[in-house]
Amino acid sequence: MTTSTIAESPRKAARVAGFFYLLTFAIVVAVNFGINERLMVAGDPAQTARNILAHERLFRIGIASNLVYEAGLLALLSALYVTLRPAGRTLALLAAFWRLVYASMWVLMSLNQLTALRLLNGADYLRVLGTEQAQTLGRLYPSGFDAYYVGLLFYGLASTACSYLFFKSGYIPRGLAAFGVIVSAWAVACTLAFVISPDFAKHVNLWWFDTGLGLFEL
Template sequence: MTNPMKISRLAGALYLVVVVTGLFSLVHVPSRITVTGDPSATLHNILTHNLLFRAGIAAFLVKQVAFLLLPLALFRLLRPVHRDAATLMVALAVVSVPIALVSLVNRLDALDILSRGVVDQSQSQATLALAAYGNGLLVTTLFWGLWLLPFGYLVIRSGFLPKVLGVFLVLGGIGYVSQVFWEILAPGVDFPTYALLPAAVGEIGICLWLLLVGARRSRRGIVQESA
């Protein structure tokens, strides 16, 4: 596939899968399952909403597969802009996938432990497994932020994608990285959620742009649209 419009639409479709499955597995499911500061209630919700919890795990797996393919499609599109930056973008995105998958094993372990039905022992073990998942997800978030920095830079420089979305991507990357170090260095202090808004605007915006509009003709000739 060499047509920039087709590549951009493919990247947009993959990004849409990442966004939808990410919102479901990382936002919707935790909002129904997790009770902050009350592990027992959280474990009770896992058992009560077992199918939802399993669906969240499945969606997270789909997200990782799509996120493995997404930077490769973006590399084909953005390589002419700056090859080194495009390579760095791919490396930072791809390295997050195995970390995320290893972290997800802890969530599967928690589900398996709870299914044994030995309440006194299983609750503490399952709580530790969920905590390990959260720690792994925190490390994964670091790379979810870092990959947005070269990605946003490439969007800004491209000439065929909106610069403003590139700015939001860079700010979003900074927000994710800041959140990781905030939670490590200031545990128990809530991270300001507004710092993550640029990431949401940038990622959803670029997803929809790639999918619905595609790569515009560059005045510098970086990208040539086929008829």
């Protein structure tokens, strides 16, 4: 294998990473704003349960879309590892493992959503529960907040490591890479603060935890 061929590999991987960045971003935005916003009613588990049952096919499309998103995350982490390996093999590998944990949290959320459907459709072993109890349980699973914010911690760590490697390698403008380090570390700090004290969300809106991170990756 020639030196030029070796150098071409990270460039190809970078293009693959760019494609999967856009794909996964489009999916998560479509599901959150096109499906979840339509079905989930904050503070009203009974209405949320009715919405899910009335639009079960739409809810299942959301789950299927999340599965595609999870597959895209795995492709993304692989491409980023190949792209950034020349800048720091160990740190690139660690970032890949952190992204794998994040992807695992999304798999867990998908399983929880399928469990929610089973709860709401009245599986035999749940008939001992009252309607309101089942609806409350059904609302608990699709929310996925705990799993998401656990995953966000690891995603922020991975993005911090990748941003540093981008800064070190000069693959992207160093000013942009430095911005990536800052917003990624911010996401990690906010997530830790939120886990320790949920009241932190009263001072910093949950949307601000990862908005900067999303802008950087775009």
